[in-house]
Amino acid sequence: MTKLQTLRLSCAATALVAAGAVSADEVTFLCYQNGNECDVLGELAAGFEAETGHTVAMEVVGYEIVRDQLENQLQTDAAPDVARVTNLGGLNQYYLDLTPYVDADYMEASYGAVLPWYRAPGGEDTGIYGWPTELTVTGPYVNVTMFDDAGVDMPGTGATWDDWAAALGEVQETLGLDAALAMDRTAHRWAGPAFSYGAAFFNDAGEPILVDEGFRNYAETFVGWHESGLMPADGWPAGTGTAYRNAAPLFLDGSVAMHMSGSWMIGNYAENITNFEWRAVPAPCGPGGCGAMPGGAGIVAFESTDVPEAAAAFIEYLAREENAATFAAQTRSITAHQGLQASGVDYGDTDPAVAAALSTFAASIGESAESTPQAFTFQGYAKNFVIYGVVPDYITQVITGEMSMDDALAAIDADVAAQIAE
Numbered sequence: 001m002t003k004l005q006t007l008r009l010s011c012a013a014t015a016l017v018a019a020g021a022v023s024a025d026e027v028t029f030l031c032y033q034n035g036n037e038c039d040v041l042g043e044l045a046a047g048f049e050a051e052t053g054h055t056v057a058m059e060v061v062g063y064e065i066v067r068d069q070l071e072n073q074l075q076t077d078a079a080p081d082v083a084r085v086t087n088l089g090g091l092n093q094y095y096l097d098l099t100p101y102v103d104a105d106y107m108e109a110s111y112g113a114v115l116p117w118y119r120a121p122g123g124e125d126t127g128i129y130g131w132p133t134e135l136t137v138t139g140p141y142v143n144v145t146m147f148d149d150a151g152v153d154m155p156g157t158g159a160t161w162d163d164w165a166a167a168l169g170e171v172q173e174t175l176g177l178d179a180a181l182a183m184d185r186t187a188h189r190w191a192g193p194a195f196s197y198g199a200a201f202f203n204d205a206g207e208p209i210l211v212d213e214g215f216r217n218y219a220e221t222f223v224g225w226h227e228s229g230l231m232p233a234d235g236w237p238a239g240t241g242t243a244y245r246n247a248a249p250l251f252l253d254g255s256v257a258m259h260m261s262g263s264w265m266i267g268n269y270a271e272n273i274t275n276f277e278w279r280a281v282p283a284p285c286g287p288g289g290c291g292a293m294p295g296g297a298g299i300v301a302f303e304s305t306d307v308p309e310a311a312a313a314f315i316e317y318l319a320r321e322e323n324a325a326t327f328a329a330q331t332r333s334i335t336a337h338q339g340l341q342a343s344g345v346d347y348g349d350t351d352p353a354v355a356a357a358l359s360t361f362a363a364s365i366g367e368s369a370e371s372t373p374q375a376f377t378f379q380g381y382a383k384n385f386v387i388y389g390v391v392p393d394y395i396t397q398v399i400t401g402e403m404s405m406d407d408a409l410a411a412i413d414a415d416v417a418a419q420i421a422e
Contacts (some may be wrong), residue, residue, distance in 0.1 A: 003040065003265075005351040012048075014075070018089045019055075019088060019140075022048045023310075024052075024053040024054050024055065024310075025054050025055075025307040025310035026054070026055045026056075026057055026307070026310075027054060027055070027056050027057070027081045027307060027310050027311050027314050028057045028059070028061070028080040028081045028082070029041075029045070029056055029057065029058045029081065029082045029083070029084075029143070029299075030059050030061060030065075030066065030070065030080040030082070030083040030084070031058055031060050031061070031083070031084045031311070031313075032060070032061055032062060032063045032065065032066045032084055033060065034063070034264045034265065034267075034268065035264070035267035035268050035271075036267060036329060036330070036331060036334075037084070037133070037297075037327075037333075038058065038060045038084075040326070040327055040330045040331055041058070041084075041299075041318070041327070042058055043189055044312070044317075044318055044323050044327065045058065046129075047211070047317075047323075048313075048314055048317045048318075049241075050268060050306045051317070052310075052313060052317075052353060054307075054310045054314070055178065056314060057283060059080070059103050062084075063142075063159055064244065066083065066084070066085060067244070068087070070083060070085065070091075071087075071091065071094075073240065073264050074091070074094045074304065075299070076269065079300065079302055079304050081298070081301060081304075081305040081306075081307055081310075081311045082299060082300065082301050082302070082311050082314060082315065083185075083245040083300060084133065084297055084298070084299050085130075085297065085299075085300055086296070086297050086298075086300060087378075087384075087385050088117045088130075088296075088298055088380075089117055089118060089119065089120075089121070089380055089381065089382035089384070090382050090383060090385045091382065092119060092120045092125075092129065093120075094302050094303060094304070095118065095127070095130070095300050095301070095302060095303065095361070096129070096131040096300075096302055096305060096308055096311065096312070097127040097128065097129060098127075098129060098130070098301065098312045098315060098316070099126075099128045101129065101200075101254050101308065101309055101313070101316070102126050102312055102315070103316065104128055104378065105397030106222070106319075106371050107128050107316075109317070109339075110158045110321065110324075110337050110338055110339055111132050111317070111336055111337065111338065112294065112338070113336075113338060114132045114135070114336050114371040115128060115129075115132070116376065116380060117132075117296075117298075117379060117380045118298060118300065120128055120316075120382065121206075123382070127298050128383070129298075129301075129320050130298040130299055130300035130301070130315060131298060131299045131315045131316075131319040131324075132156060132296055132297075132298045132336035133296065133297045133298060133299060133333075133335045133336070134264075134296050134297060134327070134328065134331065134333035134334055134335060135263075135290045135294065135296045135333075135335070135336045135365060136263045136264050136294070136295045136296050136297070136333075136334070136361075137262060137263050137293065137294050137295070137334070137361050137362075137365045137368065138188065138191075138192045138260070138261070138262040138283070138292050138293040139155060139192070139260075139261075139262060139263070139282065139283045139292055139360070140164075140243075140258050140259065140260050140261070140262075140280070140282060140283070140284070141251060141258065141259045141261060141269060141278055141279065141280050141281075141282070141357075142154060142257060142258050142278065142279055142281055143256075143257045143258070143264065143276050143277075143278060144147070144256065144276070144277040144278060144279050144299045145176045145276035145277045146171050146174075146175060146177075146254075146257040146276070147167075147171055147257065148172035148238060148277075150170060150171040150173050150175050151174070151295050152167055152170045152174065152209075155167055155284075155300075157282050158282075158285060158290075159195075159284055159285065160196075160284055160285050160286055161193055161196060161221070161285070161286055162286075163284070163354070164181075164258070164284050165181070165225065165230060167257055168180040168181050168257055168306055169228075169229060169230060171257045172229075172257070177255070177256065178227060178229070178232065178255065179230060179231055179233075179235075179250075179255065179256050179258070180230055180231075180257045180258065181225060181230050181256060181258045181260070182231065182232055182235050182247035182250040182251060182255070182256040182259050183231070183235065183236070183247055183259075183260035183261075184244070184245065184247050184248075184258070184260070184261055185235065185236045185239045185243065185244055185245035185247070185392055186244050186388060186392060187387055187388045187389075187390075187391035187392055188293055188295070188388055189260050189261065189262070189293070189377065190222070190391060190392070190395070191258075191370075192260075192290070192291040192292045192293045192368075192375065192380060193218055193222070193260070193284070193291060194214065194215055194218040194219075194291065195214075195288055195291025195292075195293075195298070195368075195372035195374060195375055196212025196213065196217035196218075196283070196284065196285055196286030196287075196288050196289060196290060196291035197215075197217045197221065197288055198212075198213065198217065198286065198287050198288030198317075199212060199214035199215035199218060199287045199374075200212055200214065200215075200374055201215075201374050201377070202374060202377055202378070202381075202416035204370055204417050206227060206377065206381075208349075208381075208383075208387065208417075208420065209411060210387065210412055210413055211409045211413045212414060214287075214288050215409075216405075218286075218410060219395060219398070219405065219408075219409065220405060222395065223351060223395070223398050223405065224397055225296065226399045227399075232250060232255065232256065234250070234251065234329050235247055236331055236353070236364050236392065236395070236396050236420075237399050237400050239396060239397060240393075240396065241392075242388075242389040242390075242392065242393060243392075246269065247259050247260070248261065248265060250310055251269075252269075252272060253271065253417070254275075254276065260286060262293075262359070262361075263280075263294075263333070263334060263357070263361035264278070264333070264360075266332050266333075266354055266357045266358065267310060267331060267332045267333075267352075267354075269355045270351050270353065271334065278351075278353060279356065279357070280356065280357035280360045281296065281360065281365050282360060282363065282364060282367070283367065283368065288363075288372060289368075289371030289372040290367050290368065290370060290371050290372070291371070291372040291375060292364040292365070292367065292368040292372070292375065293337055293375050293379070294328070294365055294368060294369075294375055294376060295379050296336060299315055300315075301315060313369070321337060321339060321340065323342060324336075324337040325337070325340055325345055325346070326369055328340065328345045329345055329346060329347050329348060332347065332350070332354055332358065334358065334361060334362050334365070341421075344406065366419065383419075384422050386416055386419045386420055387416055389419075390412055390415045390416050390419070391412060394408040394409075394411050394412050394415070395397065395408065395412075
């Protein structure tokens with residue numbers, strides 16, 4: 001594993017003497033961050049150490065390490081005790097059930113709406129497997145300055161993807177841009193617009209049925225955006241296989257006027273955009289609704305840990321209402337804590353663009369739950385990472401001319417079915 005940063009947060013010796021504890025454990029913690037999440041968690045971990053006498057050894061890595069390498073580690077003796085993950089249901093077989101170690105009533109009352117995302121499929125699993133650090137939702141960011149410079153009105157709430165594509169095309173032509181719309185290369189970002197076009201993703205029995213009429217319609221539209229030059233050649237077409245490509249650099253440097261990403265980018269853009277006005281806008285709509293892909297990250301412990309009590313205690317400490325509020329405020333994220341959702345999080349002296357973005361994305365979660373509920377089914381589906389891997393591979397091959405649309409869609413269905421069967 002490539003180690004990018006190791007934080008050893010240790011004031012345990014003093015705490016042990018003060019508390020008279022007879023033993024203390026070290027909890028190894030694999031953490032990734034899009035912005036400052038691990039920095040904030042490190043500060044919270046220091047409080048846990050002082051209170052309990054345990055130590056937390058945090059290793060901060062790139063997201064691709066967690067996504068691509070963690071499961072392999074879990075199959076060996078190299079696994080951490082605790083990790084921050086996004087493949088919530090997909091890693092369930094490795095999780096430590098925290099129920100015997102934590103206040104289960106508190107966890108259910110505070111996070112019960114999303115705890116099922118971590119459980120095994122079938123509806124019989126009632127375990128508690130982690131702390132949902134935040135809720136996320138996909139959606140677009142726009143370069144308002146570009147629209148102003150081009151003299152193009154931005155579509156409003158309820159606008160369709162066709163409306164946005166037309167407006168972005170005008171901006172592109174007027175300003176002489178090489179492209180206007182960029183999207184991260186992952187089926188997670190692709191899914192929201194697909195839901196908008198009517199893709200169901202699942203049948204009534206909860207089985208994947210990716211290629212229906214709505215899925216095909218969006219796939220054809222998406223490829224068409226590349227053929228027309230609306231989307232950049234150094235985006236999806238520059239990747240191969242399951243490779244993830246973050247389109248944020250294209251938005252940051254002014255190459256495109258819209259970035260289809262999600263709420264986790266708020267802090268990054270607030271900190272790093274200084275030369276133009278940016279804004280998060282509601283998820284565009286289509287015949288199937290206004291689709292946005294909900295999700296989030298969570299901190300989980302693994303059955304392979306030698307320190308289950310300490311690992312569970314660390315997670316329970318982070319999940320406290322005051323600590324969840326601190327995390328949300330300092331990371332500028334949407335809390336998963338239901339009490340804080342009702343009372344509100346004090347984000348302090350927040351940049352107006354940040355406050356507006358948080359409000360926009362929070363509203364998108366509710367809109368998606370109502371108009372495209374399959375998004376929540378997809379998020380909780382234990383094998384969703386199979387779909388995440390398969391879709392970009394074949395859709396990219398259509399964009400680059402290596403496959404026909406019919407062949408690619410047939411291959412997507414066959415490949416997903418084969419991998420799920422495994």
